[in-house]
Amino acid sequence: MKNTKYPYLDRPYPRVKLHPATIKHMKKGHPWVTKDTFTAEFPENRTFLVGVGNEKEFALLIQDPKHPHVKARLWSLIPPFVDGIKNFPKELYDRLEAAIRYRISHGIDKERENFYLVFGEGDRIPGLFIQKLGNKILIQHYADYWRKLGTLLNHTLAAILKDYFPDERFTAYVETRNSEMENTIRRITMPGVRNDTASPNEVEITEFGVKYKVRFDQNYDHGLYTDMSAIRKRMTKYMKGSVLNLFSYTGAYSLYAMKSGAESVVSVDLSPKYLSWLEENLDLNPELNRESHESLEMPVSVALSKLAAEKKQFNFIVCDPPTASSDGKKTTNALDNYEKMIPQMMKVLAHDGVMVVFQNTHKVTKKKFEDKISAIAKSKGLKVIENLKMAEDCKPLSQFPEGNYLNGLVLSRY
Numbered sequence: 250m251k252n253t254k255y256p257y258l259d260r261p262y263p264r265v266k267l268h269p270a271t272i273k274h275m276k277k278g279h280p281w282v283t284k285d286t287f288t289a290e291f292p293e294n295r296t297f298l299v300g301v302g303n304e305k306e307f308a309l310l311i312q313d314p315k316h317p318h319v320k321a322r323l324w325s326l327i328p329p330f331v332d333g334i335k336n337f338p339k340e341l342y343d344r345l346e347a348a349i350r351y352r353i354s355h356g357i358d359k360e361r362e363n364f365y366l367v368f369g370e371g372d373r374i375p376g377l378f379i380q381k382l383g384n385k386i387l388i389q390h391y392a393d394y395w396r397k398l399g400t401l402l403n404h405t406l407a408a409i410l411k412d413y414f415p416d417e418r419f420t421a422y423v424e425t426r427n428s429e430m431e432n433t434i435r436r437i438t439m440p441g442v443r444n445d446t447a448s449p450n451e452v453e454i455t456e457f458g459v460k461y462k463v464r465f466d467q468n469y470d471h472g473l474y475t476d477m478s479a480i481r482k483r484m485t486k487y488m489k490g491s492v493l494n495l496f497s498y499t500g501a502y503s504l505y506a507m508k509s510g511a512e513s514v515v516s517v518d519l520s521p522k523y524l525s526w527l528e529e530n531l532d533l534n535p536e537l538n539r540e541s542h543e544s545l546e547m548p549v550s551v552a553l554s555k556l557a558a559e560k561k562q563f564n565f566i567v568c569d570p571p572t573a574s575s576d577g578k579k580t581t582n583a584l585d586n587y588e589k590m591i592p593q594m595m596k597v598l599a600h601d602g603v604m605v606v607f608q609n610t611h612k613v614t615k616k617k618f619e620d621k622i623s624a625i626a627k628s629k630g631l632k633v634i635e636n637l638k639m640a641e642d643c644k645p646l647s648q649f650p651e652g653n654y655l656n657g658l659v660l661s662r663y
């Protein structure tokens with residue numbers, strides 16, 4: 250029978266040869282086909298491809314020819330693949346439903362209003378990330394084929410949301426990357442659910458009892474990193490005495506530290522925009538003692554020198570730098586920066602204090618990060634006391650280092 254609704258599911262599917270290394274990695278659980286001489290032969294106008302190795306059909310793939318590096322992503326290793334394509338709508342429903350059920354059955358929605366409903370490859374829905382932020386649904390396409398499959402996705406997701414959250418009115422947004430890899434965001438209407446068309450593009454949400462403002466606007470990041478939430482909770486035990494939050498952004502760590510009993514908190518960020526957003530967040534939480542918080546609008550290196558000169562000491566330091574930072578002339582990556590930053594941080598770390606350093610990129614493996622930080626730590630008389638990794642709603646797939654992009658190490662003196 251012809252599929253008139255989703256015609257691309259019907260067409261005879263092309264078989265494409267895969268590099269032996271791709272097949273080897275896929276067998277171990279890696280879900281990406283990265284650019285090579287074999288992908289150069291893929292017919293660009295097709296969404297579904299069947300990967301072939303040793304003359305045998307091996308994998309059902311979804312193609313993303315526009316992506317500079319990841320040319321296709323794994324959908325299924327289970328033949329027959331012709332059925333895999335025909336059954337794609339049902340399988341998509343099943344995977345989305347399983348992903349959402351997992352979050353709800355683990356009660357993640359009970360302690361925070363921001364969580365991932367779908368975490369891409371970790372939920373076997375490659376290149377698709379969906380966050381629920383209060384009544385806003387943020388659909389993030391990291392692979393362009395989700396734009397092509399958008400109508401199917403939208404209908405499928407709406408049907409599941411209606412079942413799981415029957416009383417909610419939603420506003421949904423789709424965030425995509427253009428060919429320059431810049432983000433664009435647009436509001437969409439979801440079929441069959443109660444769309445909250447009148448609501449503004451911002452919402453107040455509560456994470457572990459603290460309120461934050463989240464915005465959906467071309468000119469802003471959303472204001473809260475939900476992939477950090479599970480890690481934030483794990484760090485509660487360190488949040489006492491005086492706390493220093495480096496690269497504070499809109500203050501999620503600062504406000505959570507205040508809520509968790511820290512006596513004083515200093516936030517450092519060079520962006521006036523994000524520090525005034527932090528003030529807005531403080532306004533939303535009148536029970537927190539504002540007097541105990543101070544913002545420093547300056548580069549972290551300058552703030553650390555200033556605090557050291559003032560002989561300030563902190564019981565807990567959080568350092569979550571951007572992947573790469575630029576001073577206009579030279580771009581330095583976070584990992585190299587730690588060589589300089591850790592000794593600077595030590596000067597303001599109380600004798601029995603603890604610091605946590607993060608690395609946020611899929612370009613440097615967890616192992617490389619841990620080796621480098623451990624080496625710096627050892628040479629400075631620090632030891633690693635805890636590894637922090639993504640968890641709960643953001644569990645990456647094992648055997649897929651690129652998905653494990655956020656790692657932290659907790660350090661203390663020997």
Ligand SMILES: C[S@@+](CC[C@H](N)C(=O)[O-])C[C@H]1O[C@@H](n2cnc3c(N)ncnc32)[C@H](O)[C@@H]1O
Binds near residue numbers: 498547548550570572
């Ligand atoms: C990855 S975000 C931090 C996220 C934050 N830890 C959280 O969980 O919400 C990076 C922040 O670093 C700031 N930033 C970048 N370079 C900086 C520098 N050299 N000194 C101070 N802040 C900087 C940016 O303005 C941005 O707010």
